Amino acid sequence: MCLGVPGKVVEIQENPLGMTMGKVDFSGIVKEVCLAYTPDVQVGDYVVVHVGFAISKIDEEEAHQVFEYLKEMEELAELDIDQPE
Amino acid sequence: MKFIDEYRSEADTRKFVQAIQKTVTRPWTLMEICGGQTHTIIKFGIDRLLPEEITLVHGPGCPVCVTPLELIDKALAIARRPEVIFTSFGDMLRVPGSETDLLSVKAQGGDVRMVYSPLDAVKLAQKHPDREVVFFAVGFETTAPANAMAVWQARQMGLKNFSILCSHVLVPPAMEAILGSPHNLVQGFLAAGHVCAVMGYWEYEPIVEKYRVPIVVTGFEPLDLLQGIYMTVKALEEGRAELENQYVRAVTREGNVPAQKLVKQVFQVCDRQWRGIGLIPNSGYCLRPEFAEFDAAQRFEVTGITAEESPVCIAGEIMQGLKKPHQCPVFGTECTPEHPVGAPMVSAEGACAAYYQYGRK
């Protein structure tokens, strides 16, 4: 139930009660999602969706962090780069 | 798929495993809090890639597993009422109560429906004004904003036939309960990334201080988990008790402020029973008095609940990191996903289900 899934916002609309709703594309499956908690998202942004609600916008710049961390470790020679196989 | 596939790279997995091997010098026990993370770990065999010094134990972050038995029995009683449409996330439908489960109630004619979002339950209430729609509002901080919004919307719409059976639980008090136990084995935590996406991670600062444990906010893909494990092990080896954030692409220190705001408007902190673990003070959310009209527990009087737990199930010990699923005497024999004896065998987040599904014996 805590599994949030990343998806791409493809549509944003206000519902009659003033709650921002939208459509999010999860690799081809498009679902209706409540965007009320991510007021700054734009079409094209990626969000983490949990039980029909976007709970967080994915920061595209920070998304490289894991790989930069690995690169730094390699540069600091904390890793032997013996790539097996 | 973007933001998934790149975090499953085998070459990068190997690099992290190597880095962990080079860092570790003695045994450490880490706990991942979230059941979603448990599933990734077992599915991708991350625990088997790690050096033997590192033991991963699986935390209580499975909402289905910790929802108290009394409440499941209450849900079953409400779902049997002819005027009720009982709605729930799919995971809850097969959780064993004392005698039966929601799916069986459905088979016997109860109107039990699975919904994807609590807003779907609100829609049902709007569509069926002559019926009572009840939503089984369980979950951690991650689900609270959704459930708060459902109640809020129901009020905006003036719905009189919508209510929630609420059993929200909170992560930080559970971590404290684990750390404060004299039997505790956990030396470092991977905090649940999506709980933190909502709540931020400032709440963990006092825990790090008080118990001197490293906590790393961690995501859900294999590389996230490996980086989280690496950061925790490095902190332990260097004798640092610090709070760090691995999951920077989705989590900030302050979390999702609009979500926290609505959650606070609708819910208040209360003591909560955790199935298998017991009462943990201030570890749950219940509806504020202003929203009491949406409380299904008050709306439907239920009596005669006995709440009898299976005597063999060791789920509580598993969720406190004291035992592993295969140490349960009925794991995979009497207890299987088809015939679950305890809740962790049911859910997509339960440790027993993960061990069973991926063939761990």
Ligand code: SF4
């Ligand atoms: S295997 Fe079944 S009975 Fe044993 S601890 Fe897990 S859920 Fe409980």
